Each structure stands twice: as structure tokens, then as C-alpha cells.
Amino acid sequence: MVQSRSLINESGKRSDGRIIDELREVRIKVGIIRNADGSALIEFGKNKIIAAVYGPREVHPKHMAQSDRCVIRCRYHMSPFSTDTRKSPAPSRRETEISKVIREALEPALILEDYPRAAIDVFIEVLQADGGSRCAGITAASVALADAGINMRDMVSACAAGKVDDKIVIDINDTEDKEGKADMPVAYMPNLKKITLLQLDGELSPTEFNTCLDEAIRGCLKVYEIQRSSLMEKYFGNEKGLKE
Amino acid sequence: MQEVKRKYVIPGDVVAEGNFKPLVNVFKNGNSIVATRIGITESNKDGTKVIPLSGIYFPRTNDIVIGKILDHSSLSWSVDINSCFSAHLPAQDVFGRDFSPAHDDMGRQLASGDVIVARIAMFDRTRDPILTIQDKDLGKIPTGELLKISATRVPRLIGKRGSMIQTIEQATATRITIGQNGIIVVSGRDKEGINLAINAIHIVEIEAHTSNLTQRIKQLLNVPESDIENDDTQINHENNETVMHDDKVISNDNGKDTEMMNSNGTK
Secondary structure, eight states, X not given: OOOOSXXXXXXXXXXXXXXXXXXXXEEEEEOOOSSXXXXXXXXXXXXXXXXXXXEEEEOSSGGGOOSSSOEEEEEEEEOTTSSSSOOOSSOOHHHHHHHHHHHHHHGGGBOGGGSTTEEEXXXXXEEEOOSOHHHHHHHHHHHXXXXXXXXXXXXXXXXXXXXXXXXXXXXXXXXXXXHSSEEEEEEEETTTTEEEEEOOEEOOOHHHHHHHHHHHHHHHHHHHHHHHHHXXXXXXXXXXXXXX | OOOOOOOEEOTTOEEEESSOOBOSSEEEETTEEEEOSXXXXXXXXXXEEEEESSOOBOOOTTOEEEEEEEXXXXXXXXXXXXXXXXXXXXXXXXXXXXXXXXXXXXXXXXXXXXXXXXXXXXXXXXXXXEEEOOSTTOEEEOSOEEEEOOGGGHHHHHOXXXXXXXXXXXXXXXXXXXXXXXXXXXXXXXXXXXHHHHXXXXXXXXXXXXXXXXXXXXXXXXXXXXXXXXXXXXXXXXXXXXXXXXXXXXXXXXXXXXXXXXXHOXX
């Protein structure tokens, strides 16, 4: 990655006006698709992503079924209108790869042994993309899985961190992703304190790597609070009576 | 054992710390009990559990379910029970032990599309559920309106000792058959009554976790004030094994649990 122009100005503001440890505005709405067993719409800055979960349900084709556990199938897809120039609706190499890493990021949180011979389908549809869509997708999918009532060990929250202008910043946007020096998406189980996704595009020194990881986890914890409040709002509304 | 307060949880939340026995929808992580579903925690001397507020139906042995006949092979019917497994009703269960595929016409007894009330006779992780219609009140349902609600709302629809469902049935002059898989059949002579009952059931489904629900349903159905008992002022999500069938409540729910829930409820 070669950085051509300065992305952080003298007053410490980034290209979209944020400071280095500030998340974009995140909003999550739970249960937006009636036909799905669980669903969520996430707005992560300019990203708009729908996640829908179906299942556990019968596996077709049958030979895919596992006798001791549930299979999870994940499809990350970008709509043709989600980007500046039209994106072909056919699954690209990038989408196939992201589907795989998202599935692997969600799998450790699910108790798949509880549903033998069944399948869980996770659909992630990007309506509008602005960098960090895999993190937003994982966050939304995790909320949708909880909404579907699937047994989970923990929620999964995701956030990226990276290097822009030799500074470690959190929640990389599209410009910073393309023109910055490094991008590191991280998915994290906040209660179990375990990382389920760690990717890195760019170069970081060992010290920078550690700082970057710590910052990403801090971002994940902020995202977790938003996931939590959106689920609480859907299921319990303003009734905080029983809450300790 | 220390007291555990009832609270709202999402997956990953710690329900209790210490020496508690994990029951359902929780798991033990070190010294703490962690929730695996969205719901309300409940603790008693048997252990700690979470009463879920969402999720599909997962079969359990002895559940009473309502299913739709999909098809039949030469030895059994396959039945859709609104779950990730399709259930099987063996032909011998209907024809008796001397059933012979050559002589008995299975399509005559139960054709595809027929709706039945059945009990899950056998189910484990390795095999699809096996149904039986041999008990009392089980078998084919001749008429009625079929509707589907979330299986997690079934205990709320039945209410404490059947209070909710009895209210709806009496006020609308209908018969409501509920399967634990969330399938409901509403039958009656009066079309208006049936529609009213369906409406009430949908409201119960949507507002299942709110308090004073029976009161509001009674108001909706114009049940006179004198009939309103103050029996439902608490959030009541007991995951009881209650099933309502033709005005009879078959229940192994114990009143003690319910009472404890009321006294602990902080609302």
C-alpha cells in the first residue's frame, strides 16, 4: 500500500472528520425481515448491510448434513448498486473468500452440536459499501443469529483498525482502506475474550501490530455495546424492570 | 445457595457466578453460568436456566405437536412438524400390529394435507422424531383455521394453568388446539369468533413479554370486568409442559414454580 496524500490533517481529524480513536456512527435494527428466523440491518457509517438467518433447518442436499453437528452456510453478497460503479451480481472471488472468513468468524460462537443433522443459513447482503463491510457484516450476522434464537456461547463483534499517516486509527473507512498503509479487521467474542477473525492487509512493525490489535479490540467492545442495546430494545423495549 | 435475581440476558451474558447447576439455554464457563439465548433468567433449587424469547421449535420426547401429513411411504407417513426434522408416523400406529402394506390403504386413513395432533413418541440426536396418535385426544383434526406462532410463545398463550387460552376460548366461543411446535388450530361455528380469536392470539404472540397481558386481552374481547381476576400481573414466561387440547389442560407444571416467579418478579 502506497500512501499518496495526507489522510489526517494538522488538527488530528481524519478524511471524514473523525479523530483517530473514533468509530463511525453505528446503528442496528433487529428483526427487519419477517420471513427470516432472525435478521438485522446495520448502518456502519455509510455502510448499509442486511443480515438474515434461516434455521436450524433441514439440509439440502442431504449429503452435506453432519451427523454430530449443524452445518453453517454463509453468503456475503454485494448488491450491484452498493458501489460507485456497478458491481456484477455474480459472486466474485472476493465475495467467496469473505463468505468463508465470516463463516469461520461466526462458527466458534455457535453451539453447533445442539442441532445435529441441521443447517443454519446466514445471508449478508451489502446494500451500500464504504469500507469495513466484512466487519459490519459479522456484527449484523451475530445479532441476527441471536435474534433467531440459536444457541451461542457469546456474541461476535467486529471492528477494523489500521495504519494511516503512520498513526494507528480504528474503524478504517473506504478512503483509508484504499490509500492508508494497513488495514486489520478483527472479530472478537467480548465475554469469552477470544478473537475469531484476524486479517491484515499492509505492513506493521511488531509494536504497531500490538497497538493495532488492542485498538481493534477496543472498537469491538464499543460495537458490542451497540449490539447489546439493539437486542435489548427489540426484546424488552423500555422495560428495564428485571435488569439488574 | 445464594439468590439469583431474574434479569434480561443476551448470549454471552453471565447469569450467575458460583456453584449453580446449568439447566437449559446456559452453559458453564469456569465458575460462571453463561446464557446462550436471549431471554429471562430463572433460578431455583434445581439449577439455573434461561427462558428463551426467540427460536424455532426443537422436538422433545412427549411433546404434543400439530403436524401436516406430507406424504407416505409403504410403512409410514412423513409429517411436517414445523421443525428442522420431518417426523414419521408409523403405519402400525394407525392400523395396529397386523398392518400389511398390501392390504391396507394408507392414503385412505390419512392423506397428504391432513392435519393431525400427535405426541412425539421417540426422538434423539441420531434419528428423526417418531410420532404416535394412540393417546386420548390425538388424531386427525377435521376442520379449523391453521395458524403458526413462535414456539417460544406457546407457554404464554396457554397462560398460568390455561388462564389465557380459556379466556380467549370462552370469549370467542371457539375451540383452540395448541401444539408445542407453535401450530394452532382454531375451530368454531362462528366465523367472527374465529377471527377474533386469531386476532387475540397474534396480539399475545407480539406482546408476550409484557405485563398485564391477560387483562388487555380481556378488554379486547369485551370480557365483563367482574370476570377479570387479578391473576396475571407479572411477566410469565414459564417454560411449562402445558398443552391445551379441546378444553382440557394436560399439565405437569407445578404451581409452586409459578408462585415463586410472581414473588420474585420486581415489576
